[in-house]
Amino acid sequence: MPPNIIPADTNGIRDKAAIVGIGETEFSWDSGRSELQLASEAIKAACDDAGIAPQDIDGLIRYDMESNHETLLTQSLGIKNLRHWESVSYGGGAGNATVGHAAAAIAAGYANYVVCFRAANLRSGVRLGRARGPERIAGGADSFAVPWGSMAPAHRFGMFVRRYMHEYGATSRHFGWVAVTLREHASRNPRALRREPITIDDHQNSRMVVDPLHVLDFCQENDGAAAVVMTTPERARELRHSDTLTLVEAAAQGSGPRNDGIVYRPDLAAAESEHTARDLWARARLSASDMDAMMFYDHFTPFCLINLETYGFVPRGEAKDFVDGGANIRFDGMLPVNTHGGNHSEAYIHGLTHVQEAVRLIRGDSTAQPPQKAINRVLSCSSVAQLSGAVIIRRG
Amino acid sequence: MTQQSETAAKSPPMTAPLEGVPLPDMERVPDYERGFWEGTRNGELRIQRCADCGRFRHLPTPMCPECSSLQYSWTQVSGRGFVYSFVIVRHPVHPAIREREQTPYNICMIELEEQEGLRVCSNILQVAPEDIGIGMPVQVTFMPVADDPEVTLPVFLPAPQQ
Numbered sequence: 001m002p003p004n005i006i007p008a009d010t011n012g013i014r015d016k017a018a019i020v021g022i023g024e025t026e027f028s029w030d031s032g033r034s035e036l037q038l039a040s041e042a043i044k045a046a047c048d049d050a051g052i053a054p055q056d057i058d059g060l061i062r063y064d065m066e067s068n069h070e071t072l073l074t075q076s077l078g079i080k081n082l083r084h085w086e087s088v089s090y091g092g093g094a095g096n097a098t099v100g101h102a103a104a105a106i107a108a109g110y111a112n113y114v115v116c117f118r119a120a121n122l123r124s125g126v127r128l129g130r131a132r133g134p135e136r137i138a139g140g141a142d143s144f145a146v147p148w149g150s151m152a153p154a155h156r157f158g159m160f161v162r163r164y165m166h167e168y169g170a171t172s173r174h175f176g177w178v179a180v181t182l183r184e185h186a187s188r189n190p191r192a193l194r195r196e197p198i199t200i201d202d203h204q205n206s207r208m209v210v211d212p213l214h215v216l217d218f219c220q221e222n223d224g225a226a227a228v229v230m231t232t233p234e235r236a237r238e239l240r241h242s243d244t245l246t247l248v249e250a251a252a253q254g255s256g257p258r259n260d261g262i263v264y265r266p267d268l269a270a271a272e273s274e275h276t277a278r279d280l281w282a283r284a285r286l287s288a289s290d291m292d293a294m295m296f297y298d299h300f301t302p303f304c305l306i307n308l309e310t311y312g313f314v315p316r317g318e319a320k321d322f323v324d325g326g327a328n329i330r331f332d333g334m335l336p337v338n339t340h341g342g343n344h345s346e347a348y349i350h351g352l353t354h355v356q357e358a359v360r361l362i363r364g365d366s367t368a369q370p371p372q373k374a375i376n377r378v379l380s381c382s383s384v385a386q387l388s389g390a391v392i393i394r395r396g
Numbered sequence: 397m398t399q400q401s402e403t404a405a406k407s408p409p410m411t412a413p414l415e416g417v418p419l420p421d422m423e424r425v426p427d428y429e430r431g432f433w434e435g436t437r438n439g440e441l442r443i444q445r446c447a448d449c450g451r452f453r454h455l456p457t458p459m460c461p462e463c464s465s466l467q468y469s470w471t472q473v474s475g476r477g478f479v480y481s482f483v484i485v486r487h488p489v490h491p492a493i494r495e496r497e498q499t500p501y502n503i504c505m506i507e508l509e510e511q512e513g514l515r516v517c518s519n520i521l522q523v524a525p526e527d528i529g530i531g532m533p534v535q536v537t538f539m540p541v542a543d544d545p546e547v548t549l550p551v552f553l554p555a556p557q558q
């Protein structure tokens with residue numbers, strides 16, 4: 001039997017793909033238009049940023065939650081021949097994974113210009129934070145959870161967080177410093193939906209929604225769309241941002257062993273994305289200390305701490321001290337995180353905005369650009385339980 | 397455990413399962429899950445157990461993830477366990493929870509004593525939310541659901557420390 005590991009030096013996508021364009025719609029509580037309209041606008045904006053026409057696109061990577069299927073987009077965008085398409089499972093889990101898939105497709109020569117996108121009316125349409133689905137459950141994980149009232153992501157992730165707090169002594173106040181920092185970043189970002197600065201007391205006094213999570217620990221639910229355009233580094237040198245190449249250096253995906261691993265995995269205080277982290281660093285031959293910033297999937301603020309530990313920025317259990325007071329994770333701190341304000345305060349587009357912000361940081365045009373250092377490498381990492389993905393984006 | 401001064405008012409405990417929330421449709425539950433619900437209807441907490449290696453598993457699956465055996469039984473367990481983690485839901489997300497004012501309520505992952513890591517999702521009755529804590533010993537009991545006579549839910553009560 002072959003060993004069940006991927007050789008550490010296997011990284012077939014290293015520097016084979018560049019992110020050449022980023023684009024988005026405005027973010028809102030009610031877009032007032034269709035999801036196909038949102039997708040078309042965001043992809044057009046990303047193409048404009050890259051300096052290509054939508055008709056040049058020949059690869060599409062969507063989230064499987066996406067309502068905009070391929071043929072809708074080929075017609076709307078004017079794509080004559082879609083050479084490559086994929087959909088990646090889950091919302092948060094797909095976030096960075098789409099970029100890894102696009103890099104692989106480009107490295108393989110399957111397509112010239114690949115777009116990753118997410119477009120959804122997640123506020124005015126179907127809200128993920130609300131109980132949904134049929135009045136009767138046809139078995140599966142929901143049938144062993146919903147009858148006891150576990151029916152929203154916050155319920156299951158809240159139990160994950162409670163166990164983490166119990167094991168490592170993190171408190172709601174630590175999560176509050178993450179909220180304060182993300183909001184401060186958003187206050188500088190005109191795209192952001194929530195820009196009013198908050199204090200640690202505002203966080204502590206905010207409504208308890210699912211104890212231990214206050215309302216200011218939650219990401220937003222909003223409408224909007226985001227897209228990135230990718231191609232080969234050779235083509236990138238002919239395009240609009242030829243002065244600053246942003247390359248995908250490595251990508252990884254991983255899982256844990258259990259269905260609904262958010263609450264059923266063996267050690268609830270450890271993140272299943274530790275598998276993703278291990279493969280990512282091995283493929284890149286890098287470690288956390290090589291990263292200039294971290295864009296993490298902030299569906300709930302505690303996952304800042306858990307990502308910091310899982311990806312090895314700090315030892316297990318020490319993130320609470322690292323985030324305390326917020327100085328280390330501010331845009332002008334030791335490790336800037338989510339300088340756009342993240343899902344928490346900018347907008348929730350299932351993690352694709354984090355990839356866009358990584359590109360902005362390397363280009364030097366974030367609205368919270370770190371003044372103290374050049375940003376050459378950024379880790380963008382998605383959800384920490386069940387299926388997760390991560391990419392390293394570097395200056396070319 | 398949530399720290400609370402003696403004088404602070406506690407929230408009321410749950411006394412019965414939630415009302416009006418979606419329940420499994422016994423007509424459509426897959427074959428490899430039915431034994432759980434047959435057990436609860438008979439007042440027993442039955443957990444799927446591999447007939448070859450003897451390990452319990454939940455959520456149910458057709459195959460044993462440890463030894464790949466397709467043979468299993470539904471084995472009654474003691475119903476004793478402890479609170480592995482929990483949340484207190486204070487904001488309702490389902491109309492029935494909101495309209496019938498069923499908040500706050502607790503959701504717990506109960507780790508069963510038979511096997512490390514063997515957990516079920518449930519509620520703890522008769523304990524104020526402020527008094528629920530990780531490690532708390534509990535014992536299963538069974539309650540019919542007002543909305544469907546076909547469904548009996550396992551819920552847990554505080555148990556004496558072992």
Ligand SMILES: [Zn+2]
Nearest residue numbers: 446449460463
């Ligand atoms: Zn077995």
